[in-house]
Amino acid sequence: MILGGVEAGGTKFLCLVAQEDGAVLAQERFPTRGPDETLADVLAFFRRARDGGIGPAAIGIGTFGPVELRAGAGHGRIMATPKPGWEGADLVGPLRDALGVPIALDTDVNAAALGEAHWGAARGLRTVVYMTVGTGIGAGALVGGRPLHGLVHPEMGHVSVPREPDDDFPGICPFHGACLEGLASGSAVAARWGRPAQELDAATRARATDLEARYLAAGIRNLVYVVAPERVIIGGGIVNLPGLLPAVRRRLAELLGGYPGLPEHGEEGFVVAAGLGQDAGPRGTLVLAGMAAAEAAPG
Secondary structure, three states: OEEEEEEEOOOEEEEEEEEOOOOEEEEEEEEOOOHHHHHHHHHHHHHHHHHOOOOOOOEEEEEOOOEOOOOOOOOOEEOOOOOOOOOOOEOOHHHHHHHOOOEEEEEHHHHHHHHHHHHOOOOOOOOEEEEEEOOOEEEEEEEOOEEOOOOOOOOHHHOEOOOOOOOOOOOOEOOOEOEHHHHHOHHHHHHHHOOOHHHOOHHHHHHHHHHHHHHHHHHHHHHHHHHOOOEEEEEOHHHHOOOHHHHHHHHHHHHHOOOOOOHHHHOOOOEEEOOOHHHHHHHHHHHHHHHHHHHHOOO
């Protein structure tokens, strides 16, 4: 079976068609423009695939959010987003109507979690958290192998974290100021230190890494107690800071304070870098497509 995927990002879209085992048959990236223009590009890609004999049986979409995931008239619509022109945009209806195949939609981070669970750093695990730390912070969770949603999808990047002593940085989140994203995203690092992390001198980068690790560990502590993941996977550009992950692990152990006392929380394999790197999201959209195809199958 051939499956299709769309990774819908705020700056670019990636479309692909692949076999069930993940072998890519065709893919294309293009910049995110307005909804009408961008979805026209998506449709054109899948029509070319169909004309070339590799039309997908189902399509999975992993998108930036917030997005309406509940069934009903609003399903598939982007909610309150700072992305100009995209609030209220329907990601599912135009593709389903034009292509006539089942479509599954989820967040980009839930898609990445699925990708890592099937092919990457979470293979064989059923309850995991995938956190991306880049321009912003987003996280998705699989619980029992299925993406976690409720009234809306989780917004773990906006959890509250205690401010570190002597840190008077106000935070950059337009909604909450000093939430996890406001204090620890790549954009927050650049705003706090005056330049992106990769451009900092060695001494400043060491201080930035220590502070980043403290805030990320505080956010992960919340997730450990609420979601009880078997593993936490971190992706995004900030994970490339030298020494960041070991520092996160050390600080997390301090914050857990020995409770509930599980040895797994202290193991090197509990907080890890994404195994698939930037491919986690696109691979996860194929998993979503497979789920859509299975749900649509007779019987």
